[in-house]
Amino acid sequence: MTRVLLFGRSGQVGGELVRQFGQRTGAGAATVAGTPPLPQPAYELNALDRAGCDLSDPDAVHAAIARAKPQVIVNAAAWTAVDRAEAEPDACHRINAGAPAAMAAAARDSGALLVHYSTDYVFDGSARRPYREDDPVAPLGVYGRSKLAGEQAIAASGCAAVILRTSWVYGLTGQNFLRTMLRLAGEREELGVVDDQQGSPTWSRSIARATLQLLDAHATDPAAWPGLSGLYHATASGSTTWFGFASAIFELAPGLARRPRLRPLATADYPLPAPRPAWSVLHCGRLQERFGITLPGWRDALSECLAANTANS
Numbered sequence: 501m502t503r504v505l506l507f508g509r510s511g512q513v514g515g516e517l518v519r520q521f522g523q524r525t526g527a528g529a530a531t532v533a534g535t536p537p538l539p540q541p542a543y544e545l546n547a548l549d550r551a552g553c554d555l556s557d558p559d560a561v562h563a564a565i566a567r568a569k570p571q572v573i574v575n576a577a578a579w580t581a582v583d584r585a586e587a588e589p590d591a592c593h594r595i596n597a598g599a600p601a602a603m604a605a606a607a608r609d610s611g612a613l614l615v616h617y618s619t620d621y622v623f624d625g626s627a628r629r630p631y632r633e634d635d636p637v638a639p640l641g642v643y644g645r646s647k648l649a650g651e652q653a654i655a656a657s658g659c660a661a662v663i664l665r666t667s668w669v670y671g672l673t674g675q676n677f678l679r680t681m682l683r684l685a686g687e688r689e690e691l692g693v694v695d696d697q698q699g700s701p702t703w704s705r706s707i708a709r710a711t712l713q714l715l716d717a718h719a720t721d722p723a724a725w726p727g728l729s730g731l732y733h734a735t736a737s738g739s740t741t742w743f744g745f746a747s748a749i750f751e752l753a754p755g756l757a758r759r760p761r762l763r764p765l766a767t768a769d770y771p772l773p774a775p776r777p778a779w780s781v782l783h784c785g786r787l788q789e790r791f792g793i794t795l796p797g798w799r800d801a802l803s804e805c806l807a808a809n810t811a812n813s
């Protein structure tokens with residue numbers, strides 16, 4: 501059993517990680533009647549929410565790790581309120597840079613592997629080809645700067661760490677574009693949606709599955725961790741605009757009572773406190789080369805997510 505400590509269990513990615521790890525905790529996992537259990541690694545998961553550890557307190561982070569003695573630390577927690585970050589930069593930095601720094605120091609001292617998530621917002625969006633991991637970073641706002649500082653603190657600590665940069669995360673829970681569109685479908689005849697930002701909508705479940713794939717192959721081999729440590733881009737394949745994403749949601753969502761007419765907007769027509777990169781597409785080849793992992797295409801994942809949403813409701 502690999503002992504895993506997860507921060508952020510109530511989040512979009514954290515919730516999906518709890519689900520994925522829950523299918524691997526031993527009893528009854530991955531068995532089919534009449535056949536032996538599949539030889540998948542098992543995990544002992546300790547998943548914390550804000551009540552279990554407030555990440556604004558680095559001592560609480562150290563104490564949680566000392567208590568759980570994990571072999572693997574997964575940090576799915578973050579300050580993700582991008583616009584509010586502009587008004588509360590210190591609080592945002594504490595969660596997105598201070599907490600990962602504390603986790604990384606504890607991981608280094610205890611020999612644990614740290615898995616951490618970062619964002620396309622570390623780039624300024626001026627490129628017109630998919631960003632690679634070593635392309636120059638230039639975040640446009642407080643959130644992006646805080647996430648970049650988190651990446652840098654982890655790298656500087658010298659701990660074994662895999663950092664997965666992802667983008668445009670949506671899922672069945674929490675606040676996200678998919679859920680907003682499904683809600684607005686019932687309320688509006690017409691919707692204006694930004695059509696000049698390009699990115700890769702990524703289902704939180706695809707991120708959790710990729711994380712488990714990575715851990716399944718490598719979590720039990722600490723000797724390999726230093727060689728695997730580093731930055732990886734991990735988004736759905738393909739890209740679209742928010743307008744294209746909204747169109748696909750209304751096209752693919754089963755059983756919608758009505759589908760609003762969509763009107764393309766320019767970013768300038770929809771001003772928000774935090775600037776967004778106009779181009780957020782990430783090149784994910786390194787994840788494929790090093791780990792053999794490719795996330796599904798964004799439309800396929802969206803279809804699966806919408807089907808799961810219907811099955812749950």
Ligand SMILES: NC(=O)c1ccc[n+]([C@@H]2O[C@H](COP(=O)([O-])OP(=O)(O)OC[C@H]3O[C@@H](n4cnc5c(N)ncnc54)[C@H](OP(=O)(O)O)[C@@H]3O)[C@@H](O)[C@H]2O)c1
Pocket residue numbers: 508509510511512513514549550551553554555556575576577578579580595617618619620647665666667668669670674675704
């Ligand atoms: N959402 C996106 O579009 C997006 C895009 C690119 C990258 N990412 C990155 O992907 C990762 C996962 O994002 P997500 O969308 O799953 O995030 P999310 O749904 O907003 O969840 C964030 C989690 O962090 C927890 N958290 C926040 N402040 C905390 C604190 N002071 N103490 C303890 N826990 C705290 C939240 O707990 P509460 O429920 O108590 O608030 C929640 O569990 C993050 O690293 C994020 O930066 C996200």
